[in-house]
Amino acid sequence: MLGYSAKDSNELCLYANLICPYSQRIVLALEALEINYIHNEIDFVLKPEQFENISPFGKVPLVKVKSFYLFGSMSILTYVNTQYQNALMPYDIEKNALLHSWSVAIDDIHRSLRAVFTEKDTITFNECIKMFRKQLEILWQSPLNIKKDSFDLLDIYAAPLLVLTSAIEMLGEINLIPDEFRDLLSHYESILPISTIDNPRYRKEIRLFLIENNSALHQQFKAMNC
Numbered sequence: 544m545l546g547y548s549a550k551d552s553n554e555l556c557l558y559a560n561l562i563c564p565y566s567q568r569i570v571l572a573l574e575a576l577e578i579n580y581i582h583n584e585i586d587f588v589l590k591p592e593q594f595e596n597i598s599p600f601g602k603v604p605l606v607k608v609k610s611f612y613l614f615g616s617m618s619i620l621t622y623v624n625t626q627y628q629n630a631l632m633p634y635d636i637e638k639n640a641l642l643h644s645w646s647v648a649i650d651d652i653h654r655s656l657r658a659v660f661t662e663k664d665t666i667t668f669n670e671c672i673k674m675f676r677k678q679l680e681i682l683w684q685s686p687l688n689i690k691k692d693s694f695d696l697l698d699i700y701a702a703p704l705l706v707l708t709s710a711i712e713m714l715g716e717i718n719l720i721p722d723e724f725r726d727l728l729s730h731y732e733s734i735l736p737i738s739t740i741d742n743p744r745y746r747k748e749i750r751l752f753l754i755e756n757n758s759a760l761h762q763q764f765k766a767m768n769c
């Protein structure tokens with residue numbers, strides 16, 4: 544725990560959804576910094592009209608800071624990090640630039656995971672899995688060295704991806720995570736001060752998505768659109 548207490552924490556208001564990995568990044572950062580915030584859970588199927596008015600693309604996460612709304616997990620994390628003395632990532636021009644490159648790559652890997660999730664054709668599905676695993680292997684070679692004991696912004700980007708992948712893998716009985724990631728995954732699960740990681744509801748919801756195609760959550764995943 545880094546032990547920050549925000550002077551203006553009461554003003555921070557998060558619009559998020561528990562199953563959205565981008566929202567989980569923000570929750571991770573806020574919890575790591577012990578920043579108080581107001582959580583508004585957004586239903587993807589029944590989005591509140593008021594939310595559509597404040598979110599330019601109707602997506603979560605969205606954060607209200609003072610009098611403005613910030614969207615896009617990357618922008619929100621950058622803001623939070625700079626606001627709290629770079630506690631999640633010491634300021635260093637080259638390192639920050641590299642982090643940016645790798646965080647964009649992680650977003651691409653999320654898109655590949657979604658393809659694995661949604662592909663119906665067996666041959667294309669197998670190709671998607673191959674591509675996804677290859678991308679994770681490349682991520683493992685990240686010059687920012689993802690295999691470390693501490694916890695910083697790169698972990699915040701990578702953790703929700705790995706945890707979602709692991710849940711899909713476990714419940715869908717497919718092998719998605721290269722072996723070298725196994726320790727890191729347990730590491731994330733053990734050190735991250737976040738309810739989502741161990742949250743039985745999170746795992747249950749993914750199970751419902753995979754097993755009960757008619758579940759309300761299935762509708763949420765279909766509407767998740769990320």
Ligand SMILES: N[C@@H](CCC(=O)N[C@@H](CS)C(=O)NCC(=O)O)C(=O)O
Nearest residue numbers: 563565602603604615616767768769
């Ligand atoms: N690039 C955005 C992606 C956000 C995103 O795709 N959010 C999805 C959920 S994971 C969403 O809100 N989908 C609802 C919609 O598009 O209607 C970020 O990093 O925050």
